[in-house]
Amino acid sequence: MNAAQLAALSPIGALAIGAVAAMMLAPLARAELVRAAAALSLALAAGLVLLRAGASPAPIGTLYMDDGPARFGIVYASLSSLAALVFLRGGSAKEAPSLLVLAALGAATLAAAGHAATLFLGIEIISLSLIALFAFLLSRPGLEASYKFLVMSGLATAALLLGVALIYAETGALAFAGWSGHGALFALGTALLLAGLAFKFSLAPFHMWTPDAFEGAPAGAAALAGVVSKGAVAVAILRLNATAQLPEPLWSSGLAALGAASILVGNLLALRQPALPRMLGYSTIAHSGYIAVLLAAASPRADEAVLFYLAIYAPALIGALCASALLGKAPTLPDLHGLVRRRPLEAAALSLALLSLAGLPAAGGFIAKLYLFRVLVETGGWTLLGVVAAGSGLGFYYYARFFTAPFIGVGAVEADPLPLGDRALLMLCAALIVLFGVAPGLVIDIVTPALSLR
């Protein structure tokens, strides 16, 4: 292993060391110190990638890729986890930051995976830390979410492993690049692989765990499940699209079908949800669907659109979850009424984040929607376009209920002082959403080089 490869691996190292350090500090040091250690390692991981922004790729065999999407995925996972760390709280144990860094490590591994072993490793690391984090508050809904996730995750992992085994039986390869062929076993393996990935991506019908997790788990953990792990899986599928020759049309039409189902199921179930986190849970299923539709298109433009979508989606969902966390356990519509008078900052940031999720102009989500439309028009996916339009129309309904609620009526008066970190994070998310919406060229300039290494 030469120096360049070591440098390429250094973000993973930073995350691994950070996770262990935070774990060892947990029983000894004060909670702030543990969080600081975790935050440091996450920032370091992102920084180490950004330092090598212009460097040529130094992959380690097929296990660890160092291309643009991988770098994007690692930075994305680290920064999103860092944001989630800010509002991950509650419970008495101090191990949460360590688990969070571990999840980021899993996501980074997954994003860099070019081989079934690293793919599996990444997914399992994320799942295991999420199981613990969901149950972290030891509340009944949290335990239920964790339990549900544990059981379903076990099944999904089994499916994924069996799928990889079948693919291996047919192709004799574990690296993505060696996956090509026509046999029935290969097709079956691909279907199982898709099912396993769809579970992590919370695509319908493998979405059942998502709303419970968003409702019961700490908001920080929900952000990990909704943003970090989703981004990593999306990058993994991007690489599968680019390097493996999975049986067509099974793979891409399967993705498209799952995506369309998620858009409809997620949006329909979100329609009547009164609780903000649960609504976000269902909406995240719908957004998975939009991304899956883009992944199924598998054109260079679609790849760009996926990364752009992820970049837009993170500040919106994190902002919404952070605001929701500040309002206490599972705020419902009436809780939000009159919020703008009690807490103008959260109210504005929350409304802006929901506007972005709804895809309305001046927020980044509008540009993400433009990308989606463009890809679907260019690939001639008129049916999918119809599904997306229907889904977005439904989305307007439930997002509108929530983003206007803070401006309507008067709620109970309460004025807790805002934690400084949360306030900064909310402002940052709001600023990013507006920046992406008003000057999308900037983000496109960041995203496009991430793909040029392919």
Place this chain on the structure above:
Amino acid sequence: MALIALLLLPVIGGVIAFVVAGRHEAERWVTIATFALMLVVLVAIVVGAPDARWYARFDYPWVPSFGISINLAIDGLSAALVGIAAVLGIICVTASWQEIRSDSGLFHACLCWTVGATVGVFISFDLLIFAFFWEAMLIPSFTLIAIWGHGDKEGAALKFLIFNAVAGFGLLASAFALAALADHMTFNAFELAQMKFSTPVQVWMLLGFSLAFMVKLSVPPFHAWLPEAHTLAPTAGSILLAGVLLKTGAYGLFRFGPMLFPDGLTAVAPYGIALGAVGALYGGLVACGQNDAKRLVAYTSIAHMCIILMGISAGVHYALAGAAVEMIAHSFSASALFLLIGALYERTHSRDLRQLGGLQQYAPRFAAAFSLFCAALLALPGTANFAGEALVVVGLFQVTWIFALAALSTLVVSVIYATRLLKGLVFGEARLDAAVHDLTLREYGAVLVLAAGTLTVGLYPQSLIGLLEPAIRAALAPQLP
């Protein structure tokens, strides 16, 4: 740069209004100042115009990789509509002086932003920027209805939002399809107008665009959102909806229909005229049956928008000119009626034609103004509406006499609802216990501005047609640059 100022002024004005709210009606004065400044900028643009076709243009790449640029241009039609939006903005502030007491800052911010977004629609010549403003205007206007409306305001606001937002997808998808089919990826309407698309393609794209335009115009069967939104909105919301927002649909069809889809428009013209005729009759007849004055006026809006649709579909000079004039005329008359009915509702808490009446005994100024705008509603000669509707009918006669007859029959219907409105409120026996305050000077001033507009255009239509002529000629001969 002046065009950018026109867009930024309301955005900034809205923010300031929101921040300074609560002290000495500051937000109201800030909003008025914002719109007044917009008018000053507009006048400066028009007066200092370098050439006849476009007073000012602006082009700046926004997302180059998408072929999207901030491409703005303003001609007579755009200038007239922008001017009306700003004037109605000021009138909205005066109309809501008493009505809006809660969250006044946000209210005035939404007012500014609604007008700002519609101004964006009126001057954008990049289809995506157009779509951007098209959707952007939905949020502040949705908020206006949802927070300060009456009755089931949230339901009405949601209906408004969903109808218009979903229709917006038709616009977006067609814009993308058009850009994808073009020689190179571009959303620039001027460039797209130069490219030749086959007639079936044009028809499909036109239908996609029209979905958005028809919903905004509230042409039956796409009108279901309008009666409730208009009736339940606050007075200022109704004025903006009728005076500005509906016009975005008419404007879009007038501007981009002939410009981008000349053959497509010709192909679907008979259907457009027929739809307009049926819609105009339907809207007029339903209006006749309303007892709520505001709802009645809302339905007459449907009828008048359908007349505009007929005019644009007919595609001959007279009809196009009529449609353009009718856009402006309807802004004056419908806004004034909503303003007057809003003022009445503030005083009596009723809009029911069966409970009110005889207002000329207590409120002569109100009665005079109301009579004038009822006359405009039924398009009596001397009002701007007459100029518009007569030109449309003449144009339709040039195309087919059957459709012209249909348009004429809607004018008969308009006599029924206008007299019913007049008799129910102004004349007849007084059915109220207490006397009703006449219009305050503030309200009277606002009404006089609109009356001046209606009468000026009505008595001397050339004053407006001269301004609109280049845009009408461009719509007539879309191949010319």
